[in-house]
Amino acid sequence: MDRRGFCAQSTAALLAMTLPVRAGATAGPASIPPRIERSTGEDTTLFLCGDVMTGRGIDQILPHPGAAYLFEAYMRSARGYVALAEQANGPIGRHVESGYVWGDAAAELERVRPAARIVNLETAVTRSDDAWPEKGIHYRMHPANTPCLTAAAIDCCVLANNHVLDWGYAGLAETLDALHRAGVRTAGAGANAREAWAPAILELGPGRRVLVFAFGMESAGVPREWAASEDSAGVAFVEALSAAAVEAIGDRVRAVRRPGDLVVTSVHWGGNWGYAIPDAHRSFAHRLIDDADVDAVHGHSSHHPQGIEIHRGRPILYGCGDFLNDYEGIGGHASFRPELTLMYFPSFDATGRLTRFCATPMRIRRFRLERASASDALWLAALLTREGRALGTAVEPQEDGSLAVRWH
8 A cells, every 4th residue: 555545545445534522522573683883864863752751560471570579458469460460361471581571662762772761660669568558559679670771772761750769768679779870860850859850861972962860749649748858868859849949850950951962851740641731731831841951841741641742842741651561351441442552752852852753552461561453553643643633743654554643
């Protein structure tokens, strides 16, 4: 089929699809090949994704499973989540190789070869038993399983989220130590406020760096008491989406930014379900770009993708959706298709302006990422086009199964 025929068929399929309706809207491989080199073209392409949750059930199938006991009302053993996933989608191996979870995403990373790979790691990497009191869910991955992150050559793990302190301050300290020992940079958490707010600096070559700043909010379930202070560990925490917060972030950006740097602000905000973008989120994201010299806003917390906006040539991802989790077999929210996820690949010129934006649809199945089917990719394209209408964006399916973001 030629491109014109493909696009015509795709458009017809998009219009015919049934999508979940948000409030106020109408319907409308197992091993990772080594990375030989980074992007060397004039443009800089990043890999961004939503929550990577390698703890709990996923930790139990990796080479070095940690303690399985949980303090959840719903489940008392992490192995129970493995059993649910197997009931839903079939057998899952045990002691799988570290790269197993990345599945088809590995080949896509090798094909695109992004200059930097940035994820929101929503789990503690620890053996700590100091479960945070009165918290319903606690995620942890054994530190010996850190190779599941380095298998995908992850450059930066954002930690300003509502699970990094699930196992207390000892758990946070071990998380930072394990990731740094593995050569993975972190942003959004530290031994004090200075460390938590310090950007991860990713060196790409002469005169080119990516700076990753990260913070979390109470709206995404980050407890206020987790906020790092001058003399206590914790996360970078923003209490309100205010002009003062924009000014403080801008001061931090300008203190370290050099000519040629690309600045990403990664924010854990908002609820888990729903497509409506709060006006406060849009206003704050715009001001980060307008007043704080930010080039990309990387939002996460929603368990499914939300609409995409391009503001003054800079991308805003309000909610990337979960990228990897152990939720298979858990009922509820099926209309959101939370098993479908996206690899986001924005490309920037030397001034930080977006030149192109592609995304690759994936599906979580048996705790592993696989390419989404053609119909699932079309479903995601229709969803993002519908949600992007008010944001000035649309998504066009490509012949290779990827999605191209268009904006005006």
